[in-house]
Amino acid sequence: MNAYEPMISLNGVPGSPYTRKMLALLRYRRIPYRLLLGSHDVVGVPKAKVNLLPTFYFPNEAGVLQPVTDSTPIIRRLEGLCADRSVRPCDPALALIDSILEDYGDEWLTKAMFHYRWHFAEDIAQASAILPAWTRGRMPDAALKAAGTTIAERQIPRLRYVGSNEKTWSVIEASYMRYLDAMEAHLREHRFLLGARPGAGDFGVFGQLTQLALFDPTPMAITARRAPRVFAWTGALEDLTGIEPKDTDWFDPADLPATLTALLIEVGRVYVPLLLANAKAVQSGAEQVETTIDGQAWVQQPFPYQAKCLMWLRQEYGALDTGARAKVDAALKGTGCEVLFV
Numbered sequence: 001m002n003a004y005e006p007m008i009s010l011n012g013v014p015g016s017p018y019t020r021k022m023l024a025l026l027r028y029r030r031i032p033y034r035l036l037l038g039s040h041d042v043v044g045v046p047k048a049k050v051n052l053l054p055t056f057y058f059p060n061e062a063g064v065l066q067p068v069t070d071s072t073p074i075i076r077r078l079e080g081l082c083a084d085r086s087v088r089p090c091d092p093a094l095a096l097i098d099s100i101l102e103d104y105g106d107e108w109l110t111k112a113m114f115h116y117r118w119h120f121a122e123d124i125a126q127a128s129a130i131l132p133a134w135t136r137g138r139m140p141d142a143a144l145k146a147a148g149t150t151i152a153e154r155q156i157p158r159l160r161y162v163g164s165n166e167k168t169w170s171v172i173e174a175s176y177m178r179y180l181d182a183m184e185a186h187l188r189e190h191r192f193l194l195g196a197r198p199g200a201g202d203f204g205v206f207g208q209l210t211q212l213a214l215f216d217p218t219p220m221a222i223t224a225r226r227a228p229r230v231f232a233w234t235g236a237l238e239d240l241t242g243i244e245p246k247d248t249d250w251f252d253p254a255d256l257p258a259t260l261t262a263l264l265i266e267v268g269r270v271y272v273p274l275l276l277a278n279a280k281a282v283q284s285g286a287e288q289v290e291t292t293i294d295g296q297a298w299v300q301q302p303f304p305y306q307a308k309c310l311m312w313l314r315q316e317y318g319a320l321d322t323g324a325r326a327k328v329d330a331a332l333k334g335t336g337c338e339v340l341f342v
């Protein structure tokens, strides 16, 4: 008899970076789960308002399963479910830095992921052939091919939401190269972003890297050649069930290594200016975000969700006591991230 009692059910696919983020997190946290591969139409549960992958199903007070999306708050909810093997640093100053890194992975690195997948012919061809086969392979070749074309036709126009266009390609690609170099340098000395145990930020960047480093041919070749440790780290992060984390494994926020500061400088160089310009555009109802990122013109459709990301980071900062705020301010000074909180 199989006595497996999953605590969590979720719906997702291997080609979804946020699904991979959450599966790796559940494994590391040793939370028993059940993955419902693929379909948004899970029998017996109401549909999510916005069909996003992954969709989690949590029981409400009456015990009825409800669909819940958005990986970042779900990670915090899972912290409340069981405290063991937390992915949130106990020091609130370091926890805020973890949130910034998670957001960078989820909201900026995803630009590189989406851009590389849907810009170059070889990547489009591979994604179109394989994405539908993960869940719907049992159909004739012509039908599978047509399903791939449908996915590509749906996703390619979405490049405008992530801001990949003629003006911004080079910014996105140059930023991915710098990120790889900075992460490679960090991994030369450290196991995870914030020390010897993984934080939410590790899972955020990991989710995007499962595609960039391990699936889409163009960024995969770049990553393997340019950043072998990052490539290997991505494979290893998939299953951290064997790590035994200790409280002392986190960095001291007052004494961050230079390699982490270098990563924060990259966040401050590209993601922070976008967050600020996007929030302004959303607030004023502008049709376009028009700003300068890394010295180049950046134009994209405003993204209301990322205005919320900025608000959540500011709320977390606002909830800190003066001592913790001073620690955050000192850690972020000169990285370009400090302007998030002025």
Ligand SMILES: N[C@@H](CCC(=O)N[C@@H](CS)C(=O)NCC(=O)O)C(=O)O
Pocket: 015, 016, 017, 018, 019, 051, 052, 053, 054, 069, 070, 071, 072, 106
């Ligand atoms: N912020 C969300 C993003 C989730 C998301 O964008 N999921 C994508 C796939 S990776 C999605 O489901 N897109 C709609 C679709 O493919 O139909 C999270 O963290 O979970």
